[in-house]
Amino acid sequence: MQTGMKRKKINHLLTFWRCRLDCNVQNYANRTECFRCNAPKSYYG
Numbered sequence: 001m002q003t004g005m006k007r008k009k010i011n012h013l014l015t016f017w018r019c020r021l022d023c024n025v026q027n028y029a030n031r032t033e034c035f036r037c038n039a040p041k042s043y044y045g
Helices: 003-015
Strands: 016-018 026-028
Touching: none
Parallel strands: none
Antiparallel strands: 016 026
16 A cells, blocks of 8 residues: 555545444544434444
8 A cells, every 4th residue: 555545545444543443434534423223433442
C-alpha cells in the first residue's frame, strides 16, 4: 500500500466509527451515539 493511501485509510478510521448493532452505519467520530439507532458510542469500546 502506498504511503498516501495508508494515511487516507488511517484518517478515515479516526474520523468515523461504524455502528455494530443492527444498522451497521458509519458515524462521524464526534457523535456520541449512532444517528440511526441511537446506540451509544461507548458500547464499541
